[in-house]
Amino acid sequence: QSVLTQPPSVSGAPGQRVTISCTGSSSDIGAGYDVHWYQQFPGTAPKPLIYGNNNRPSGVPDRFSGSKSGTSASLAITGLQAEDEADYYCQSYDSSLSGWGVFGGGTKLTVL
Amino acid sequence: EVQLVQSGAEVKKPGESLKISCKGSGYTFTSYWIGWVRQMPGKGLEWMGITYPGDSDTRYSPSFQGQVTISADKSINIAYLQWSSLRASDTAMYYCARQARYNQNFDYWGQGTLVTVSS
Numbered sequence: 448q449s450v451l452t453q454p455p456s457v458s459g460a461p462g463q464r465v466t467i468s469c470t471g472s473s474s475d476i477g478a479g480y481d482v483h484w485y486q487q488f489p490g491t492a493p494k495p496l497i498y499g500n501n502n503r504p505s506g507v508p509d510r511f512s513g514s515k516s517g518t519s520a521s522l523a524i525t526g527l528q529a530e531d532e533a534d535y536y537c538q539s540y541d542s543s544l545s546g547w548g549v550f551g552g553g554t555k556l557t558v559l
Numbered sequence: 560e561v562q563l564v565q566s567g568a569e570v571k572k573p574g575e576s577l578k579i580s581c582k583g584s585g586y587t588f589t590s591y592w593i594g595w596v597r598q599m600p601g602k603g604l605e606w607m608g609i610t611y612p613g614d615s616d617t618r619y620s621p622s623f624q625g626q627v628t629i630s631a632d633k634s635i636n637i638a639y640l641q642w643s644s645l646r647a648s649d650t651a652m653y654y655c656a657r658q659a660r661y662n663q664n665f666d667y668w669g670q671g672t673l674v675t676v677s678s
Contacts, residue, residue: 483665492668493604493656493668495664495666498659498664499662499664504666536604540663547608547620548606548609548620548663549620550604550606553604
């Protein structure tokens with residue numbers, strides 16, 4: 448069971464806006480740790496999508512945006528395109544003594 | 560250009576040992592943490608652990624503590640993930656990834672190493 452909770456699937460039609468939630472707790476997201484997002488296509492390594500809650504690496508379209516509030520975070524995708532169909536994962540850190548990273552269970556985005 | 564190149568796919572039997580590698584290039588290897596991420600077939604990403612080649616500081620997720628060993632050889636810019644006794648449940652794709660300096664996200668990823676454990 449993943450520490451961060453994501454919906455297993457979301458869907459939307461081309462051009463629409465979709466959001467993916469990532470719910471944590473007071474020991475990870477709520478402890479002040481940043482949330483990061485990754486996009487993964489079948490058979491390929493994950494690709495960084497959002498870092499530090501709301502920052503896009505170079506080359507990531509501005510259709511992708513992130514936000515964080517309290518113990519949760521969200522990834523929003525506007526102007527949905529067929530090529531956005533992929534798995535999306537959130538990641539943060541646990542505030543325990545030595546600290547370790549935690550991932551969400553992943554969300555499969557289907558473009559209808 | 561930052562690159563992480565992982566060793567090739569492995570097929571092993573239960574009880575065997577294994578060490579897979581991840582070679583970093585294009586950056587100062589000793590200045591960034593390198594982590595390992597497991598992805599079992601059809602499943603999500605799991606954060607396993609992370610090592611800092613500069614001083615060998617290593618941290619593990621509680622789920623993987625005692626199950627694997629993460630290390631690095633800074634003289635040749637290679638990080639390792641090893642098992643002393645494999646189980647069928649270790650069958651998965653394993654990714655290495657560099658942790659960014661300031662945000663603790665993984666900013667560069669290796670291509671993955673598929674480990675298959677079967678009798």
